[in-house]
Structure formats: C-alpha cells, structure tokens
Amino acid sequence: xxxxxxxxxxxxxxxxxxxxxxxxxxxxxxxxxxxxxxxxxxxxxxxxxxxxxxxxxxxxxxxxxxxxxxxxxxxxxxxxxxxxxxxxxxxxxxxxxxxxxxxxxxxxxxxxxxxxxxxxxxxxxxxxxxxxxxxxxxxxxxxxxxxxxxxxxxxxxxxxxxxxxxxxxxxxxxxxxxxxxxxxxxxxxxxxxxxxxxxxxxxxxxxxxxxxxxxx
Amino acid sequence: xxxxxxxxxxxxxxxxxxxxxxxxxxxxxxxxxxxxxxxxxxxxxxxxxxxxxxxxxxxxxxxxxxxxxxxxxxxxxxxxxxxxxxxxxxxxxxxxxxxxxxxxxxxxxxxxxxxxxxxxxxxxxxxxxxxxxxxxxxxxxxxxxxxxxxxxxxxxxxxxxxxxxxxxxxxxxxxxxxxxxxxxxxxxxxxxxxxxxxxxxxxxxxxxxxxxxxxxxxxxxxxxxxxxxxxxxxxxxxxxxxxxxxxxxxxxxxxxxxxx
Numbered sequence: 001x002x003x004x005x006x007x008x009x010x011x012x013x014x015x016x017x018x019x020x021x022x023x024x025x026x027x028x029x030x031x032x033x034x035x036x037x038x039x040x041x042x043x044x045x046x047x048x049x050x051x052x053x054x055x056x057x058x059x060x061x062x063x064x065x066x067x068x069x070x071x072x073x074x075x076x077x078x079x080x081x082x083x084x085x086x087x088x089x090x091x092x093x094x095x096x097x098x099x100x101x102x103x104x105x106x107x108x109x110x111x112x113x114x115x116x117x118x119x120x121x122x123x124x125x126x127x128x129x130x131x132x133x134x135x136x137x138x139x140x141x142x143x144x145x146x147x148x149x150x151x152x153x154x155x156x157x158x159x160x161x162x163x164x165x166x167x168x169x170x171x172x173x174x175x176x177x178x179x180x181x182x183x184x185x186x187x188x189x190x191x192x193x194x195x196x197x198x199x200x201x202x203x204x205x206x207x208x209x210x211x212x213x214x215x216x
Numbered sequence: 217x218x219x220x221x222x223x224x225x226x227x228x229x230x231x232x233x234x235x236x237x238x239x240x241x242x243x244x245x246x247x248x249x250x251x252x253x254x255x256x257x258x259x260x261x262x263x264x265x266x267x268x269x270x271x272x273x274x275x276x277x278x279x280x281x282x283x284x285x286x287x288x289x290x291x292x293x294x295x296x297x298x299x300x301x302x303x304x305x306x307x308x309x310x311x312x313x314x315x316x317x318x319x320x321x322x323x324x325x326x327x328x329x330x331x332x333x334x335x336x337x338x339x340x341x342x343x344x345x346x347x348x349x350x351x352x353x354x355x356x357x358x359x360x361x362x363x364x365x366x367x368x369x370x371x372x373x374x375x376x377x378x379x380x381x382x383x384x385x386x387x388x389x390x391x392x393x394x395x396x397x398x399x400x401x402x403x404x405x406x407x408x409x410x411x412x413x414x415x416x417x418x419x420x421x422x423x424x425x426x427x428x429x430x431x432x433x434x435x436x437x438x439x440x441x442x443x444x445x446x447x448x449x450x451x452x453x454x455x456x457x458x459x460x461x462x463x464x465x466x467x468x469x470x471x472x473x474x475x476x
Binding site: 006007008009010025026027028029030031032036037064073075076077078079 | 356367412423
C-alpha cells in the first residue's frame, strides 16, 4: 500500500523506481530520498485526446508526476485526507479533490448525463460537480481531500443512502445515484427545510461524505 | 452525543492542552511571555504587561533578545490559569531540556522565561535556547521528521538541534529541449515544488500538515551592518514563494505570466 496516513491531514507515500504517482501541484510537504516532481501538461494519464477531453470537461486539475526513489508527504490547504483503496472498481470523484493517486490507476472523465440523463446533469449542478466528473479505475490507492473529516458510508443492495449533495465527496463501487427531491409547497413559499435535494445512492459500494457542506 | 465539558479553575489542566486548539497555562506567581492577542480567557489574578517598561527590564535582559519586536509580546504575571489559542489552529506545547529550537515567528505563541528568545540568523525565524516549555501553533498536527529531509518552505514550522537549512532547487524538468520550450513559453506550468529547504545532519525537523502559513510575524529588523544576513527588509523571508532563480534563456517573468 503506497499511502500511509500520518495524521488526518497528511499522508506519506512511498515511491519506488519505475512506479509513477500523480499528485496535485504544490501538495508536497516534504520528501526523503531522490524524488522528482514534474508538472504534467496533460493533467494526468492518456495522451492528447485525454487532455483535450479533460480541458473541455473542465476536469483538468494541475497535476504533477512524482517519480524516483523515496518517501513523500502530501497535504494541501489544511483539508482532511481520506485514502481510498481501489480493488478493481471505479471511484467517481471531482478532479480538484484528488490529492494524489497511483499511476497504475486508469483515469477517465465521465459525463454526468450518462448516469440518469437529464437528472444526472441536474445532479451535477446541485452537487457542484458540473457536467463532468473524474473516474479512477483499477487497482491502487487514491488520496482524496475533503473539508472536515470524512465518513465512509457503505451502500448495500436494498439499503440506499441519502446524502446532502454539498457534503458528497466521492463514491465507488457499483452504485446508481439519483437526485431525490422533497420539494413541497413549503419550499415554494420560502419555508423549506433547506434539505429539499438529496442524493440517493443505491447498489453496492461506498460513499464518502465530508463533515461540512463547504466546497473545496 | 457527548455534552460539552465544563471546566472550572480546579479541573483545568495545568500547563497542558485543554483540547487540540487550546492550551492552559498555570501561573503561580511566575511569568510567561506570550504573543499579543493569544490569550482567550483566564482565571485568577493575572497582570499583562506590555514589555518595554522599566520593571521588566531585568527579565528582558535574560530571556528576550529580540528588542525590536518587543511590542508584539506581553508578559503575563500573577497566579491563575490562562487559556491560549490562535484562530483554531492546532496548539501544542514542547519541552526543551537545555536545548535549542528554531521556529517560524508566527507560530510561536508563548514561552517560559527560563528560555531565552533570540532572533535566528534565518530571517523570519526565532530561536529558543535553554530549558523550559513553549507553546506553538500549527495548521494541522505537527509531524516530527529526522534529517535528511527536504521540506516545502510553507510546511516548515521549525527545527531543533539541526544545522541551519539550506535551499534546494529542482529544475530537472526545465532542462533539455522540452524543458527549454516549457521554460520559454510557460506551457505546462510549474510543479510548484522547485524549491525546498534541505536539512542534513542530526536533529529534528518540525512540519505542519498543510501549507497554510501563519501570518508572518515581524521579528524586528536587525541593524544593517556588514555580514548580517538580511540586515534590511524583513519581508521576503524564506516563507515567500516563487523565488526560483532566474535561469538562462528565460524570458523575464513570461512563464509566470502564462503558467502558474
């Protein structure tokens, strides 16, 4: 496992020769050994097409490639960090929440509309994800940033989880999500509970929720 | 759901953390130095005297050697318990036993007068020498590391028993043909990790868990005399970023204007 959590706001990653790692630019706090940090023009994996895709989708976050031999500490902006282990499934996360991830993971961009059509796009607007989100698939570890602590809520079949869209951080597994509305006449006259929109996730997997409704 | 803990003068800890963000100092006729504005509450009878007044001169002579930023510090004197905090940053106390520790000026909250505070040769840092306790703030818990290590300038809190840090520059990716294009046009931007502080030798390096800096605290200006580093402007100390040296063939600040 390449990431070791030092405390809630800092992770230590081990870099070995021949193994790449991607991290957000400027997120390195300290390192030991012989490690190089190269800004990544394409903003992650794949070639030019992937880069253009990410630029169009506004999921191009400034990344750098971390290579060499040593250990690196990562942390950024005082945000809490959650390490997610992926074993063959796909993590859906906003690109600017990515602190660092294994180079072995396959990075992609997903159109929100492809999960639930128009409602998917509305969902993207409400959660602040926009029309696109980043996917990471394969085997490896991802360090995700969140404002406040992170809670992992397991999703099991038949037991959907409802999440405040603003507190949503990421999810992985075979999960369908839809935006459920609880709009009533009270919302129309401005006496709503403030919880009119919820994200309903069902299937099997896990969702990560931050202890704050503040965006990064 | 836990109910909030209620403290009174007897249950407050003595010279220990109340929670991660608050530190309680017990005064029994003793004195503490603290940075102005970091006391949030106190029990008992405590006087806060700005330093620079006559009756504290003796104390200042022994444990305050940074005369030009004396106006940022006060001496707490009396008996009681005093709570220190700084904008919800993590607060920790450290014990020095006949040791020395250098710390970023903005991170130091308070210290016992058995320690002597001196300006470090490294601008923007203060050195504590002697035996005693001091309280420091950091963004996120402090992590201790052993040299050799290279540290992001913004993540450095301080160091103990180490020789002074030196600057380390990584420009590997700016060399070669592609690197030249990158440096000239700014395409690709900078990694933001070209510049670190490098520590070697024996000692301990203190690191905070994020790159959020405490506001720079003036350490006072050292008199400009030959041989004194940064004998002039206190700004632009080691905490400042983007001070990579100009490379040959670099068109002014073009890359900074285009990239990051």
